[in-house]
Amino acid sequence: MVQYLPILSLLVWAPILGGLVILCVGDRMRDSVKLFTLLVSLVALLLSILLYLRFDTTTALMQFVEYSEWISTFNINYHLGVDGISVPLIMLTTFTTVLVVIAGWVVIESRLSQYMASFLILEGLMNGVFVSMDAILFYFFWEAMLIPMFLIIGVWGGPRRVYATIKFFLYTFLGSVFMLVALLYLYSKMGSFYILDLYRLPLSLEAQKWIFIAFLLAFAVKVPMWPVHTWLPDAHVEAPTGGSVILAAIMLKMGGYGFIRFSLPITPDASAELANFMIVLSLIAIVYIGFVALVQQDMKKLIAYSSVSHMGFVTLGFFIVFSLISQSGPGTDAVMGLAGGMMQMISHGLISAALFLCVGVMYDRVHSRQIADYGGVANTMPVFASFMMLFAMANAGLPGTSGFVGEFLVILASFHANAWIAVAAASVLILGAAYTLWMYKRVIFGDVANEQVAGLQDISLRETLFLALLAGAVLLLGLWPAPLFELMETTLNHLAEHISQSKII
Amino acid sequence: MMMPITAEMMFVVPELALLVLACLVLLCDVFSTSENKPLTYWLAQVSLVVVIVLVICFNPEERISVFHNHFILDPLSTVLKVTVCAASLVVFLFSYHYFKARGQLQGEYFVIGLFAVLGMLVMISAYSMLSVYLGLELMSLSLYALVAMNRESGTASEAAMKYFVLGALASGLLLYGISILYGISGTLVLPELAGYISSHTGSRIALTFGLVFVVVGIAFKLGAVPFHTWLPDVYEGSPTAVTLFLASAPKVAAFAMAVRLLVDGLQPLHVDWQGMLIILSVLSMAAGNIIAISQTNIKRMLAYSAIAHAGFLILGILPGLDAGAGATYAAALFYVISYVIMSLGAFGFIILSGSADHEADQLTDFKGFAEFNPWFAFIMLVFMFSLAGVPPFLGFWAKWFVIKEVIAIGHIWLAILAVIFSVVGAYYYLRIVKLMYFDQPDTMPAIVAGRQVRLMISFNGLAVLVLGFVPGELIRICTTVLMG
Numbered sequence: 001m002v003q004y005l006p007i008l009s010l011l012v013w014a015p016i017l018g019g020l021v022i023l024c025v026g027d028r029m030r031d032s033v034k035l036f037t038l039l040v041s042l043v044a045l046l047l048s049i050l051l052y053l054r055f056d057t058t059t060a061l062m063q064f065v066e067y068s069e070w071i072s073t074f075n076i077n078y079h080l081g082v083d084g085i086s087v088p089l090i091m092l093t094t095f096t097t098v099l100v101v102i103a104g105w106v107v108i109e110s111r112l113s114q115y116m117a118s119f120l121i122l123e124g125l126m127n128g129v130f131v132s133m134d135a136i137l138f139y140f141f142w143e144a145m146l147i148p149m150f151l152i153i154g155v156w157g158g159p160r161r162v163y164a165t166i167k168f169f170l171y172t173f174l175g176s177v178f179m180l181v182a183l184l185y186l187y188s189k190m191g192s193f194y195i196l197d198l199y200r201l202p203l204s205l206e207a208q209k210w211i212f213i214a215f216l217l218a219f220a221v222k223v224p225m226w227p228v229h230t231w232l233p234d235a236h237v238e239a240p241t242g243g244s245v246i247l248a249a250i251m252l253k254m255g256g257y258g259f260i261r262f263s264l265p266i267t268p269d270a271s272a273e274l275a276n277f278m279i280v281l282s283l284i285a286i287v288y289i290g291f292v293a294l295v296q297q298d299m300k301k302l303i304a305y306s307s308v309s310h311m312g313f314v315t316l317g318f319f320i321v322f323s324l325i326s327q328s329g330p331g332t333d334a335v336m337g338l339a340g341g342m343m344q345m346i347s348h349g350l351i352s353a354a355l356f357l358c359v360g361v362m363y364d365r366v367h368s369r370q371i372a373d374y375g376g377v378a379n380t381m382p383v384f385a386s387f388m389m390l391f392a393m394a395n396a397g398l399p400g401t402s403g404f405v406g407e408f409l410v411i412l413a414s415f416h417a418n419a420w421i422a423v424a425a426a427s428v429l430i431l432g433a434a435y436t437l438w439m440y441k442r443v444i445f446g447d448v449a450n451e452q453v454a455g456l457q458d459i460s461l462r463e464t465l466f467l468a469l470l471a472g473a474v475l476l477l478g479l480w481p482a483p484l485f486e487l488m489e490t491t492l493n494h495l496a497e498h499i500s501q502s503k504i505i
Numbered sequence: 506m507m508m509p510i511t512a513e514m515m516f517v518v519p520e521l522a523l524l525v526l527a528c529l530v531l532l533c534d535v536f537s538t539s540e541n542k543p544l545t546y547w548l549a550q551v552s553l554v555v556v557i558v559l560v561i562c563f564n565p566e567e568r569i570s571v572f573h574n575h576f577i578l579d580p581l582s583t584v585l586k587v588t589v590c591a592a593s594l595v596v597f598l599f600s601y602h603y604f605k606a607r608g609q610l611q612g613e614y615f616v617i618g619l620f621a622v623l624g625m626l627v628m629i630s631a632y633s634m635l636s637v638y639l640g641l642e643l644m645s646l647s648l649y650a651l652v653a654m655n656r657e658s659g660t661a662s663e664a665a666m667k668y669f670v671l672g673a674l675a676s677g678l679l680l681y682g683i684s685i686l687y688g689i690s691g692t693l694v695l696p697e698l699a700g701y702i703s704s705h706t707g708s709r710i711a712l713t714f715g716l717v718f719v720v721v722g723i724a725f726k727l728g729a730v731p732f733h734t735w736l737p738d739v740y741e742g743s744p745t746a747v748t749l750f751l752a753s754a755p756k757v758a759a760f761a762m763a764v765r766l767l768v769d770g771l772q773p774l775h776v777d778w779q780g781m782l783i784i785l786s787v788l789s790m791a792a793g794n795i796i797a798i799s800q801t802n803i804k805r806m807l808a809y810s811a812i813a814h815a816g817f818l819i820l821g822i823l824p825g826l827d828a829g830a831g832a833t834y835a836a837a838l839f840y841v842i843s844y845v846i847m848s849l850g851a852f853g854f855i856i857l858s859g860s861a862d863h864e865a866d867q868l869t870d871f872k873g874f875a876e877f878n879p880w881f882a883f884i885m886l887v888f889m890f891s892l893a894g895v896p897p898f899l900g901f902w903a904k905w906f907v908i909k910e911v912i913a914i915g916h917i918w919l920a921i922l923a924v925i926f927s928v929v930g931a932y933y934y935l936r937i938v939k940l941m942y943f944d945q946p947d948t949m950p951a952i953v954a955g956r957q958v959r960l961m962i963s964f965n966g967l968a969v970l971v972l973g974f975v976p977g978e979l980i981r982i983c984t985t986v987l988m989g
Binding site: 023026069070071072073074114136139140141143144146147150151154155161162165166169170173174177178180181184185187188 | 879883890895896897901905908909912913917920921924925927928931932935936938939942943975976977980981984
């Protein structure tokens with residue numbers, strides 16, 4: 001029976017239907033709503049684990065394929081499938097959603113059912129993005145996802161939430177519509193929206209460049225790359241903790257996923273042509289935004305800028321591949337860059353989620369995110385301080401944590417391409433350590449700063465639960481990343497092979 | 506093929522039936538003593554249902570033209586007529602409850618409304634310039650009267666006056682263009698006109714001169730910039746129920762007029778009118794979306810949004826006729842049907858949230874709406890995101906389809922402009938959502954509208970949502986009716 005389970009459809013629609021049920025129930029039964037939300041998110045998590053267990057790592061073909069006609073007039077189909085790139089991201093999505101549900105358990109007071117429903121619907125739509133094999137289906141989920149996030153920031157956010165959420169929506173919407181134009185252009189050439197068909201479509205360099213730029217506008221805003229990152233600090237600062245977690249852990253990964261699923265394989269020649277441009281942008285994000293993070297007064301803002309800086313590694317890893325391919329072909333080095341980027345996405349998803357949850361834990365008690373309002377938290381919250389220490393170290397890229405693996409691989413790959421790039425990129429290890437640990441020092445160490453800090457209660461069982469889960473994941477991936485690489489290896493080899501071949505007619 | 510006139514009559518049975526029924530409704534209304542005129546209302550609704558049934562029964566397999574090619578029946582006309590009648594059905598439902606609650610109910614509303622629908626049906630089936638004009642005038646005169654229904658209201662009278670003067674001017678311009686085309690070609694019938702133009706070898710200046718006036722007339726009826734100035738004033742000044750009517754069914758008729766005249770009659774001048782339409786559509790999308798941002802009255806905001814949507818609709822007409830594949834304006838057809846569904850919902854929502862002593866037409870009236878009416882706030886959210894063109898709603902597919910066609914004919918820059926302006930437009934739709942969901946309410950807005958209005962608006966919202974998930978069938982209908 002398990003054999004015939006449409007896992008991918010369930011991953012998309014079960015959370016959405018669960019969310020609709022909760023919307024209908026409303027705020028009458030708060031406890032049941034919470035339990036039901038947790039149950040649905042756990043079911044999704046189990047489904048994604050099932051997906052992982054049954055995933056065949058020896059093939060680069062799409063697996064768990066589901067297919068039915070959707071809009072037959074234009075050959076648009078409900079076509080789902082996963083490969084080694086999407087499975088880890090799906091697992092990250094389902095895992096993070098469970099954490100967010102637990103994190104919102106007692107914190108959210110107004111419109112609880114709508115809050116829980118928004119996150120479940122969002123989870124379904126995000127899974128939809130990762131499993132779509134039809135470009136229009138992908139776009140459908142990609143855009144629809146903005147609506148619940150818009151509401152989450154706008155309804156449950158901080159004082160400047162309206163500005164932040166409208167900025168978030170319009171920025172990402174503006175980026176995405178160009179992708180739509182590019183997809184429709186590809187359709188006018190190919191007559192199909194099936195992503196693997198688009199991989200095969202030969203295109204002139206000129207056309208590839210335009211398509212690449214259209215994709216870039218969509219994905220760069222999502223990642224976000226310098227200079228289109230300005231929506232992120234605003235959105236993060238104003239969003240409720242759960243919203244920040246989802247934004248940092250998954251929504252940013254959509255941009256990286258877009259590059260590796262669309263830009264690289266559909267326009268390989270343009271990507272190679274513009275790789276240096278992309279590398280420069282990535283390095284600016286890594287170095288310059290690292291400095292910007294150093295001077296932040298607001299913890300959430302600091303982590304937001306740190307996200308931009310760390311995501312620079314993802315794009316660096318993806319585009320350094322082209323100079324490696326031109327040097328030594330699609331061999332180990334090239335795959336190392338891709339794998340490093342992927343690894344960095346997963347790891348950053350976990351670490352940034354953890355840091356935002358840590359800030360959330362403190363914010364719930366003190367109602368301030370300013371670093372200056374804290375000091376000496378370790379005296380009153382020792383357990384919490386140790387957890388946060390781990391995550392801060394992971395953010396700084398300490399070996400043994402997941403943060404190290406991705407960054408190390410990307411730096412190593414860059415070194416093979418050009419030592420100077422590697423040197424610039426490695427500065428993140430110093431800068432990252434500087435801004436994260438300096439913040440940690442000011443907030444956690446020292447004498448107790450004020451009465452509020454003196455009266456702090458250490459973390460509850462619920463808070464320990466989600467922090468411990470994340471700590472486990474960060475350490476697991478840091479000490480034993482092999483299963484994750486195994487999951488991606490075949491797909492990434494295939495991808496490197498594909499992008500090394502020219503598509504120019 | 507010529508038929509005796511009596512045999513040809515059977516192809517206009519729906520129109521004849523509507524004429525007879527409208528007169529019957531008028532008679533009933535005259536003799537009805539009941540204060541709320543339930544009989545008139547129900548009879549009007551039954552008339553529309555009867556016409557829908559008749560239209561579907563007389564759905565032709567292929568093009569049939571009768572009365573010496575002045576009147577045409579084709580699958581396209583069936584779809585458009587059903588849309589017009591169904592939209593009017595919804596409009597009448599809202600209007601009845603709207604006017605009843607305000608004690609302004611007059612039976613003539615329904616009679617005049619039915620005559621307007623008759624005009625639209627004639628426009629949809631018109632195959633000669635004369636019958637286009639006949640239908641247009643019947644529709645327009647009825648609409649002028651509807652806007653002016655409420656004699657006590659100063660703004661409504663002003664709106665009616667503006668509408669009438671500018672509408673008459675536009676009709677005059679259209680008629681002038683028609684007379685020039687007739688003078689040159691010697692025929693009123695559209696396919697014969699197209700035949701004349703394609704075989705015409707000399708200078709086309711005079712023909713283009715006539716075309717300009719025809720395009721102006723069409724642009725006026727669609728509300729495209731720079732012929733849009735009447736639209737915001739009329740939308741704002743009319744009673745909301747009449748605005749609802751203006752914003753729905755007549756758009757379909759105007760679309761029919763545009764494709765009949767431009768594609769069926771003036772296709773050989775495609776190069777000329779394509780350029781004009783591009784200018785009109787870009788200006789409409791730009792001006793409509795940008796000016797809408799600064800509005801504080803929701804009716805006026807939606808009026809500017811209607812101008813922007815007209816721009817998109819015109820983009821869909823651009824491809825015209827393809828030598829191989831036949832008519833390729835399916836995107837525009839899909840767009841106009843989608844727009845009517847969304848527009849009915851958005852204006853219906855204003856009726857729903859208003860009451861006899863409070864019109865609820867200011868944006869601030871919707872502050873904190875979600876706090877007390879989560880369900881209807883959700884429905885309005887659906888309409889707003891749909892109008893903005895965000896999936897998973899119907900409006901996304903409408904925009905998607907138009908952009909796809911525009912790219913297919915190679916105007917990629919136009920597609921890019923169109924998507925940029927839809928992002929600009931998203932801002933003011935988001936603002937409504939923001940007011941409803943993010944702001945604290947000033948007063949407690951309780952909904953007093955009756956059950957039928959609530960059910961209708963819920964149904965309408967769910968239709969936009971469901972069609973967003975499964976648009977396949979509607980897209981298929983829109984493409985197949987244009988083949989053959």
